[in-house]
Amino acid sequence: MERIITYAEAIREATAQEMARDSSVFVLGMGVDDHVAMWGTTAGLQKKFGRMRVFDTPLSEDAMTGVAIGSALAGLRPIHAHIRMDFLLLATNQIVNIAAKARYMYGGAVKIPAVFRSVIGRSWGQGAQHSQALHSLFMHVPGLKVVAPSTPYDAKGALIQSIRDDNPVLFIEHRMLHAMRGHVPARPYAVPFGRARVLRKGSDVTIIAVSYLVPESLRAARLLEDARIRAEVIDPVSLSPLDMRTIVRSVKKTGRLLVADNAWLTCGAASEIITRTIEHFQGARLPVPKIARIGFQPVTCPPSRPLENLFYPNPRTIALAAHQLVRGKRRWTPRGEISREIAEFRGPF
């Protein structure tokens, strides 16, 4: 029988199981021990494992990231949690200048097994500084691994993999994913990095979707059925390393690639996925596939609901972009509305 739990519960379960398995794993972050418990992802952990292994921190992202790195140098395995990815910018010096480079610039003498959890926000007017998705910033830097699972199954497995990995890992969640439900085995298991997941098979167009745009793209794929377009939807799960084999295999089949990134497009994950795809086809002397991308509008995220809705891709706009790739300029008006979890979201933030 399928065991159905939420994405947030999957994260909590992965953390608790790894902490029970390995006494060097600990959790730090603002609010990890409060009543919100990062929306349940850290609920009950302090009671179970004590204050040394689960603790609230001062509002000092820079130093606390350094503390996590220092503890990792000493052989511990910290999980540093951030309630919003925007705050991660305050930790970027330690992550980019030390965590990413220590292994290399110290000639292999040390390793930094640290997990940096962060959450992309959306909806209810969270606005400019509670909505940023900065995964491409970290994909840019050698020495970092970047994962952004979209299903509860992958959330649990990828977090376990992140904790067991001997390198710094950016583990990226999305606030709209936390309540989503799915099959999650009770036993601990690791989802290896660098293996994309084909979530829906199709032959007309490949949609590579990132983070929250995975469920949105699956909805888009259902809309496309009305136009008799069969979309293949793939979640890379890990953005760095990136599983180009699975992506290229799919694009060879469909001849069309749409990347739906839950982020801005310029210098983004979409740019990277598309470039590598073209490089592959060119290198193999194959005709270059038809290509498009969709993501945040190139502006700061506004809080006002009508503007916010225009800012983000949604199942309808994703479906339209895919339709255009397949059918060209022919007009098509898909049905489709703003997804329920966005329309109904009232917090907690």
Add this chain to the structure above:
Amino acid sequence: MNSSLAVTLYRSLYRIRRVEEEIARVYPSDKIQSPVHLSIGQEGVSVGVCEALKRDDVVFGTYRSHALYLAKGGNLKKMIAELYGKATGAAHGKGGSMHLIDVRAGVMGTSAIVGTTIPQAVGYAYAMRYRRERNRVAVSFFGDGGVDEGVWHESMNFAALKKLPVIFICENNFYAINSHERARHLHSNIVERARAYGMPAERIEGNDILKIFDRVSKARARIVAKKSGPAFFECMTYRWREHVGPDEDYDAGYRSRRELAPWVKNDQILRVGQLLAPASRAKIERAVEREIASAFRLAEKSPFPKARELYTDVFA
């Protein structure tokens, strides 16, 4: 002071001074292709602190850490080879002078970004508490420039809050690159700021290696006896050479040779050397010179890293 301590201090001081003088001598040949930030004049702080530590203690430093690395027992041959960019270097030629490490000696890394290693020392100290390691401390070295960084304040606060076994050593040489502390701080009161975070803090004037050794020894004893959380020392010292590079810079206009004079007169190497019999001093010096010559010879004849090394150790 017992004479074996004087011998130990003198050997370490003299060795560091001579290593750096040799680096400065070789530098114009372009065999060392790495920016060097020499500690000449500041050796007393690193040596005074590190002689008060145990082998299992760890230190974290800045880009000016030749002295710290050597004082804590870092491998000299590997350091020189690293400056030469050779495969036999401490980081196989992938770190350079600013990223020295010797894990076996407890030198846990140095960084070019001012202030970045401070919280790592604190985090390492957290791990010591986490594992209930009783007879160990972590030591963070930074300059008066590092104090300007926000991370310094954040790190002080957290170390004090959790009563961590960490000793903070501020090497106040008055300058952040070429900017005097006067231009950056309204009051010269670094030690008072540390005290405000809730830890014992003391300012030690005049590069005084014996006082530094004494105070750090006592602070370490209190910390490992769990009678104290972190401790802080502001050690007043002076950089004799330019910020980066092998030369002096007293004609550059930002400081005068007159400012240097009292520090040269008060050179800790001369001071500790005078505590030794001339014969014993000469013996130490001869041994050190042999060791240095051999380290430079090894660096010279070591191979550069192979091309494939470019791609190793990106990930563990």
